[in-house]
Amino acid sequence: MTDKQRLLIIGNGPVGHQFIESIIESGRGEQFAITVIGEEPRPAYDRVHLTAWFETREAASLNMVKDGFYSDNNITALTHEKVIAIDRAAQIVSTDKGEQYPYDKLILATGSFPFVPPVPGHDRKNCFVYRTIEDLEAITAAAANAKVGAVVGGGLLGLEAAKAIMDLGLKTHVIEFAPRLMAVQVDEGGGALLRRKIEDLGVSVHTQKNTQQIIDGDDCVHKLQFADGAELETDILVFSAGIRPQDALARQCELAVGERGGIVIDNACLTSDPAIYAIGECALWGGRIYGLIAPGWDMARVAADHVLGGVEEKAFTGADMSTKLKLMGVDVASIGDAHATTPDAKCYTFIDEKAEVYKKIVVSSDGQHLLGCVLIGEANDYGTLLQFALNKITLPEQPESMILPSLDGSAGVGLGVDALPDVAQICSCNNVSKGDLCAAVQGGAMTVGDLKACTKAATTCGGCTALVGQVLNAELTKMGVEVNTDLCEHFPYTRQEIFHLVKVGQIKSFAELLEKHGSGHGCEICKPTAASVMASCWNDYILEPKLAGLQDTNDRYLANMQKNGTYSVVPRMAGGEVTPDGLIAVGQVAKKYNLYTKITGGQRVDLFGATLDQLPKIWSELIDAGFESGHAYGKSLRTVKSCVGSTWCRYGVQDSVGKAIDLENRYKGLRSPHKLKMAVSGCTRECAEAQSKDVGVIATEKGWNLYLCGNGGMKPRHADLFASDIDTDTMVKYIDRFLMFYVRTADRLQRTSVWMENLEGGLNYLRKVIIDDSLGICAELEADMANIVDTYQCEWKTTIENPEKVKQFRSFINADKTDKEIVFIQERGQIRPATEAEKIADKDLIAVA
Amino acid sequence: MSWTTVCRLDEILPNAGVAALIDETQVAIFRVDDKVYALANKDPFSNANVLSRGIVGSIQGTLVVASPIYKQHFSLEAGNCLEDDGVSIPCYQARTEGELVQVQVNS
Ligand SMILES: Cc1cc2nc3c(=O)[nH]c(=O)nc-3n(C[C@H](O)[C@H](O)[C@H](O)COP(=O)(O)OP(=O)(O)OC[C@H]3O[C@@H](n4cnc5c(N)ncnc54)[C@H](O)[C@@H]3O)c2cc1C
Ligand code: SF4
Ligand code: SF4
Ligand code: FES
Secondary structure (H helix, E strand, O other), X not given: OOOOEEEEEEOOOHHHHHHHHHHHHOOOHHHEEEEEEOOOOOOOEOHHHHHHHHHHOOHHHXXXXXXXXXXXXXXXXXXXXXXXXXXXXXXEEEEOOOOEEEOOEEEEOOOEEEOOOOOOOOOOOOEEEOOOHHHHHHHHHHHOOOOEEEEEOOOHHHHHHHHHHHHOOXXXXXXXOOOOOOOOOOOHHHHHHHHHHHHHOOOEEEOOOOEEEEXXXXXXXXXXXXXXXXXXEEOEEEEOOOEEEOOHHHHHOOOOEOOOOOEEOOOOOEOOOOOEEEOHHHEEEOOEEOOOHHHHHHHHHHHHHHHOOOOOOOOOOXXXXXXXXXXXXXXXXXXXXXXXXXOOOEEEEEEEOOOOEEEEEEEOOOOOOEEEEEEEOOOOOHHHHHHHHHOOOOOOOOHHHHOOOOOOOOOOOOOOHHHOOOOOEEEOOOOEEHHHHHHHHHOOOOOHHHHHHHHOOOOOOOOOHHHHXXXXXXXXXXXXXXXXXXXXXXXXXXXXXXXXXXXXOOOOOHHHHHHHHOOOOOOOOHHHHHHHHHHHHHOOOOOOHHHHOOOOHHHHOOOEEOXXXXXXXXXXXXHHOOOHHHHHHHHHHHHHOOOEEEEOOOOOEXXXXXXXXXXHHHHHHHHHOOOOEOOOOOOEEEEEEEOOHHHOOOOOOOOHHHHHHHHHHHHOOOEOOOOEEEEEEOOOOOOOOHHHOOEEEEEOOOOEEEEEOOEOOOOOEOXXXXXXXXXXXXXXXXXXXXXXXXXXXXXXXXXXXXXXXXXXXXXXXXXXXXXXXOOOOHHHHHHHHHHHHHOOOOHHHHHHOOHHHHHOOOOEOOEOOOOOOOEEEEEOOEEEEOOHHHHHHOOOOEEOO | OOEEEEEEHHHOXXXXXXXXXXXXXXXXXXXXXXEEEEEEOXXXXXXXEOHHHOEEEEEOOEEEEEOOOOOOEEEOOOOEEOOOOOOEOOEEEEEEEOOEEEEEOOO
8 A cells, every 4th residue: 555645636627637737746746646537538628718629629639638647647547437426434435437436635626517497398309518528529410400509598608609509500599588698797888789799790699588498399400489478499409508516526425515506615725524625616715606717727726735735825815707708709808896886986988889899997986996897899908907907006097098099099008017016917817927927037938939838828818918928028128138120230120110211201212211210231131121112112113223232133133043043034924824825935935045944833934044144135025925024033922823713614603713813913013021922713622722822812602702811831821711702892902901001011021921920919900900990091001002003014024125224134244245154954854053063074064045 | 463444333233233254253343332342253152153143231330242042241341251250252452443443353
């Protein structure tokens, strides 16, 4: 027998698991023999993100237990086994498998179960709850043969379940007993707005409906009959009418339980038996059940500390129930006394019906402190408001400024993180204080990613991410680490700031920009950036004498430099369409100049091996044959790829080639922070791979689906669906705005994907700016784009028409010769650059044609 | 050693370069404001004759050209590579004589 203390945990949910982790993290795990018994078929998984199961439909993605955790730490983890009785006198539990397990300390982490109202018919088939992975699997299976789904309960979890049902493709109803949705967290005004937003998504909301019975339906599986005589038919029913603490075992062994359920615990999480703790959703502290993860984890840490001998003297003293979440894509947050129940509390409310935003703050009678708040539709200020409430920070003179939008689009009254005390809790999910974060920064953390890894802050609900970032920057600055966002040593500005300087100051040359805002002679970073910005603003011919020297070599010579100093040439073939005559002309040019010829991934023909002096000759022949510059050399729109679409393909629903050609002709020549790629597919089969592009368009029966911010390359990223079933005009309008907004605000060499991910608020913010015009700049963005479209010129045409420009393409300024060190070798019937060894061997070398 | 006249100053764009062939030597000539500098045109990292097509600028006060291939910087006044102490390229005398640009190449 071992002399180790036997710890037995009943319930392997997130809280039970946190308890075990806390014991192991203390470094004293080997003093205990740890056993955890769970009824579910798998160890702890992330119930908070249960809905994310639908993304992969794989349980593994929610797993909370690190590989090898149990074996490395000698923990016995039993799954699929239910404890049915506790013998407190003998300190033994028995399970449904007939096993018995002794304990020295017992930890009840049995969580809660969904409450199903006992209406007649509640146990019919296709009636579910929403709590475990098995529930989701069952709902998914039933949905396959269903058309309509209904959720009983319009609270937080009910809305989450409704979203899942909607995503499964069912017509979705939400049935709520109370007069509004999310009655616990949200007040009347907020509830009304939330309802409207959710109805906009196509979900029907029925409030003040008391279900009397469920019987066979006429068209669907079930018919619900309500007290007011109304009826509703549905195939699937999910009950989400609240949770009840799982205290059956406590009742069986006669531990103290609350009147309305819950195992009574003290500040150390001990029950009425000093050998038994209860933590998480099964526990009742101060007459309350905490149905959130953060208080559960707090209890787990407290109980672990107590089991370890109370080294850190932790105590559970209640928890803040503030929440911020995204329900069906709608931001919802509530803090503290949201219903203004404090005597003499005053409220300020701000409603923007157009943007569908509702904000309310509850302030103490003297106007000094924030007591609570409700935010619907936009909750960016949640972190700041929460800090005001939790740390009793004095409000500004006009408390309403906390929620009023500032008219110039800048952020509202911020809260300098310096104002926060070190004990201020920044991440409530993981109980990380400002002091913890600062210590981690002093210990070497340099990025939000580092802080996530070493403190766990911002890894659960993510609501604190912005604040974590602010603490990081403030601390780094204090430590004298400069958070340098300068473009380069010549300009103390970001690319975005340079854009503004150029635009506002009407700056048209690098010399002027350098004189007014920079120093030194510039370099290969700031010069092309300035050239690109000036091109986006003024769209002048890029080989103007004052601009030519700024261009990267590819732009300067309007072709792509290859490793031996020769160039490749790509004529534009919009949408990838080319006539046989065009193809023959390209072939003849390639043959005449002996160019290596290859088809690119963007549906173009690329001709390699042209010397500097050949470029104008090649282009004058291509232009005579009707081609124009393909801009393959620029940080600009490269290609719009297309599938053959409805004109030929038997599945196509729209003319994708035609649309691709229109888009390419509209945006060709646009200079941008990085290259841009687009594609158009004629139906959902997506043969043009549009979802891997910065702008992807997929035809639908009703119009177009627009995808944004995808890319291939080193770090591929799937594009996000930005808008569905839009008509052509709307699509072009959105793309205009999107591209100009990107051109204005992105960093140098930042592709749309990274740019979007770095925008605070991400895709939704982008939607607000582009669709709702939340910054009021859309007219300007469109006008800027119209100007670029109107001033387009084929750079090669302009060049070959100007003898002075053509001169710049001479290989030598003082001799009419080519670089004779450029030599090729024949391979697979075409040329390729000779290697150094082949040059020395001097055998079968081919000179420039 | 003699000076070879290569071109007129206004044939080189301000703050940019051109290539010249002097006997069999390929030279890159750069114009910064109204001064001229000359280096070998061959980029030692790629062995391609391309330095004249690089972007001219300054790094910590040193006038440089950035190779258009792999972006190393070479000092216009001394030919040394700023990123790699062991590497340096030939550097030639260059001057303006009135309108004309002249270079001296040892042979
Ligand atoms: C869809 C959904 C979304 C949620 N979203 C959020 C959110 O955004 N924010 C938030 O803070 N919280 C959220 N929650 C709540 C959060 O998931 C719970 O607070 C958390 O799971 C509680 O953890 P627990 O370990 O106490 O209980 P549970 O997760 O319920 O785990 C208890 C475990 O004990 C097992 N068990 C019970 N009795 C026995 C027995 N007799 N023998 C053996 N095993 C037993 C159960 O099977 C279960 O596996 C959400 C919950 C759901 C369902
Ligand atoms: S995406 Fe659709 S329309 Fe286009 S080629 Fe494929 S199947 Fe045909
Ligand atoms: S994948 Fe690499 S080798 Fe191929 S073209 Fe791109 S950079 Fe060059
Ligand atoms: S507050 Fe939820 S992750 Fe930090």
